[in-house]
Amino acid sequence: MRVLIVSDTHRKHENLKEVLERVSPVQLLIHLGDAEGYEDYIGELCGCPLEIVSGNNDFFSLLPREKVIMVGKYRVFLTHGHYYYVGSGVEDLKKEAKARGADIAMFGHTHMPMIEYGDHIIVLNPGSISYPRQEGRRPSYILMDIDKKGVAHFEIEYL
Secondary structure, eight states: OEEEEEOOOTTOOHHHHHHHHHHOOOSEEEEOSOOTTOHHHHHHHHOSOEEEOOOTTOTTOOSOSEEEEEETTEEEEEEOSGGGTGGGOSHHHHHHHHHTTOSEEEOOSSOOOEEEEETTEEEEEOOOSSSOOSTTOOOEEEEEEEOTTSOEEEEEEEO
């Protein structure tokens, strides 16, 4: 199973289109917030199931603030991250994810990609596919591949 994880598109979809062309087919797209009202468009664009949560710029959105989903054998906590002060670190996010029984916590908001293993939980942020903030400022996303044994592998990718 191949999962594309993105965040913070902020109404700018050209890079998302390019990534989808590059990595397709994917069986699931996870969007971690700040779609700014374009969730239906993103759902049509990806051509696969879409899991999406609201971000701090999704004003008046009916999207859930966070959710827990199953991806293969993994319980995954999805949130934009701003309610857990992720700009200052991921400790609060990890505590919440663990309290929900999650194996993986995914968030956005900081526009900076990261994958952290440890504390019995995997924490990841795909960065921003539209407005990156990390050194080099390259648009980023994460590919999650689940192998034949059911083990998840993650890779930060750049445009």
